[in-house]
Amino acid sequence: MILVTGTSGFIGSVLLDQLIAKFGAANVVALTSKPTDKCNYLLHNDYVFDPDFFMKSGYGKIDTIIHAGAFTPKNGNQANECYKCTSNITNTETLLKANIPNLKRFIFLSTLDVYSICDVLTEESPVIPISLYGQSKVYCEKMIVSWASQNKILPQILRIGHVYGPGEEKYQKAIPVMINKILNNESIQIFGSGEDIRSFIYIEDVINAIIKSIGLELFDGPINIVGGNQISIKNLAQVLIKNAESNTNIEFVETPNTNQRDFIFDNSKMKKYLLNQEIDLVLGLKKEYNYMKNLSE
Template sequence: MQVVVTGASGFIGSHLVDSLLDAGYNVRAVARRLPGLISTSALSNPRLSLCSIDIKNRLDLESVISGCELVVHLASGSLPLSSNHNPSDDIAVNLLGTINLLEASRFSNVKRVVVVSSGGTVYGLPKSLPIKEDHPTDPICSYGITKLAIEKYVYLYRALYGLDGLVLRVANPYGPRQRLDSSQGVIPVFLGRVMRNENVEIWGSGEVVRDFIYISDLISAITLACSYTGSEHLFNIGSGQGLSLQDLLHKLELLFNRPINVIYKAGRGFDVPVNVLSIDRAISKLSWRPDVLIDDGLKLFYQSLINS
C-alpha cells in the first residue's frame, strides 16, 4: 500500500516513517524541508520517496497524493502559545492547509485520512476526568480551536464525499529526536535545561497535571489506526495517567541524582489545570495500549540523548 505522511520530517513524522516502512508500506514523505529528522535507515530504503512541498499548494498536494490509498496528516505550523499571538497564521497554515489536503484526497480517491489532533487542547477545561471522547470541546487557545475545526472538516468530508477520516486526539508525546531547544513539549524543555545546568522555568505553581505518552506508544497507535476497519472515527491516544509538573521535576531529580533549580512564573491563561485522557476506546477498539511507563520513558529518552 502507498501512504503519504505529511509533516514527515518532524519528531512524530520521522518515527512514523520508520514504523510504516517496517510494516511494509511504500511511503511518500511530505514536508517543506527534507529530510529533517528522517532516519538514515529510512532514507536508504527504496520504498521511501521524499516530496518537498508546502501543503498550502493544493496542486502540488494532488500530484503527491495521486495513486495513494492512505494519508496520515501530521503537518502543523504553530504551537498553543504562538497560535494565540497570531491566530490568522494558525488558520492560514493549519486549517486551510488541511482543507487543501482533504480536497486533494477526495479527488485522488484516497481510501483513508488519519489526522492527528490535540487531546491536550480541544477539550478545554475538564468537566470530568479522565476525559472521554464525548466530553464537551471548548478550547481556550487558538491552536485548540483550529484543531477542532480541522476535525469538523474531516467529519464533513466523510458526510459529503465518503472520505474515510479518522481522528486521533493525542496527549503530550515525548522521546528521542525531540528538540531540547524548542518551546514545544515540557519534558524535552526540562531535560534540556537540566543537562545544560540551567534553571527550569515553570508557569504557575507546578500543580498543572498533564498526560505524557512515549513516542513508540504513539507510533504504534497511529500505525494501528492506519489499518483499523471498525466503525469508530475518533480516539484519544495518551497514557491514561496524569503527572503534575512538580512530580515530573521530582522524577528528573531522581534520574540526574541531584536537585534542580526552579523559577516559578505567573500562570498562563491558555494552560488548563488538568488534562488526562481516557483511552478506554482505543484499548477496546484499536486493541492498543501504551507499554512505556513514564519512569522508563524518561530513562530511554535521556539515554538516547547521551548516546547521540
C-alpha cells in the same frame, strides 16, 4: 500506498520511519517541504498545487493519507497567531480537493486543544477551544468528516495528547526544559507548588496507535491518543533527577493568582481500539534523558 504529511515534525518524523519499516519505502510517499532520501517524496510548495498534482506525479495508487502536517505552536504565545493557525485549514482543504481515485481512508492528527477545561478528559468532554489553534483543528476535523461522508472515504480523527520522548527538545515543554537544566547543572524552576498533575504518553506508543488506526474498519468518532501515566510536576522533576543520578536543585517560584490545573485523561477508548499497553513512564523518561545527553556530548 500511504501518503504522509508533516514528516519534518516531532511526531511526523518518527511516524515516517516506522511506516517505512512496516510497509517498505516503495509504499510510502512523504508530502514535504524539503527532500528526503528515506522514501518517495513530493514537495508541497506551501500546499500550492492543483487537484491533479498526485496523478501527474505518478502517485494515483495512494489509498491512505495520514495528515500529520500542521502549524503547531511551540509555546502559548503562538497559539493565537492568525495566519499560521488559518494555514491548518487552508492546507487541509487543498489536500481534500486532490484527485486521488484509489483513496480509501484519511487519518487526521488533531489535538487535545479542542477541549475545554474539565476534571477528567474523555472523547465526550465539551469541545470548546480557547485558542485559534484549537479552533483551526476543530474546523479541520469537521471538514474532513463531512468530506469523507460525501466521498465514501473512511476517516479517523486522532486527538493527540501530551507526547514525550526523543525529538521533543525542539519545543519548550516541561520535560526537555528540565533535562536541559540537569545537563547544564542548573536548578530546575517550578512555578507554584508543583502539585499540578500531568499525564504523558511516549512517542513510540503514539506512533503505534497511529499505525494501528490504518486497520480500523469503522469510524466511531474521535479517539484521544493520551497517556494514563499521571505524575505531578514536582515528582516529574524528581524522577528526572534520579534517572540522571544528579544533585540538581529544585526551586519553587511563587506565582500569585495562578490556579492549579490538572490534566487527567480517560484513555479507555484508545485502549479498546488502538493501544492496550503503554511504556512505563520512568523507563520512557530515562530513554529521553539518555537521548538528550548524547545530543549534548
